[in-house]
Ligand SMILES: Nc1nc2c(ncn2[C@@H]2O[C@H](COP(=O)(O)OP(=O)(O)OP(=O)(O)O)[C@@H](O)[C@H]2O)c(=O)[nH]1
């Protein structure tokens with residue numbers, strides 16, 4: 001590729017990034033720690049709740065991040081993180097929430113499904129994953145456990161079972 005072509009490609013790339021910055025959707029059932037995860041990863045101040053369903057609407061958070069390593073180290077990069085409402089909060093709210101998932105997720109470049117590692121029952125989440133628009137070519141699904149119970153809990157439970 002000539003230097004001129006490389007310059008054109010770079011300008012096209014930069015203009016596309018300015019038009020639509022990379023977008024990460026953070027989704028999952030209610031209360032698994034979606035907003036907390038975003039706050040921890042990006043030092044944002046999204047509201048969270050210990051007791052009641054919290055994020056009622058999809059919330060787009062525009063960010064500027066500076067990678068500390070790699071080819072773009074030190075450059076300011078625009079990024080959008082989308083904090084989703086939690087599925088399963090209430091059977092009456094689910095149709096509205098699922099409609100929002102179907103509308104917003106195809107706009108995301110990466111979708112992160114947050115699940116509580118303390119919970120071994122995954123059937124409910126499997127049902128939601130089958131319904132969500134995972135087949136969309138633009139959305140890549142990264143399904144990982146992020147929200148773990150405090151590590152002391154398991155140790156205390158094991159001690160109690162020991163005679
Ligand atoms: N044990 C544990 N608790 C967490 C973790 N992350 C978040 N929490 C707690 O989980 C609860 C819910 O956190 P939120 O961030 O509001 O959860 P959410 O998924 O955004 O909730 P909705 O917006 O209602 O769907 C709060 O009490 C958090 O402190 C984690 O990694 N481990």
Ligand SMILES: [Mg+2]
Nearest residue numbers: 034035054055
């Ligand atoms: Mg939330």
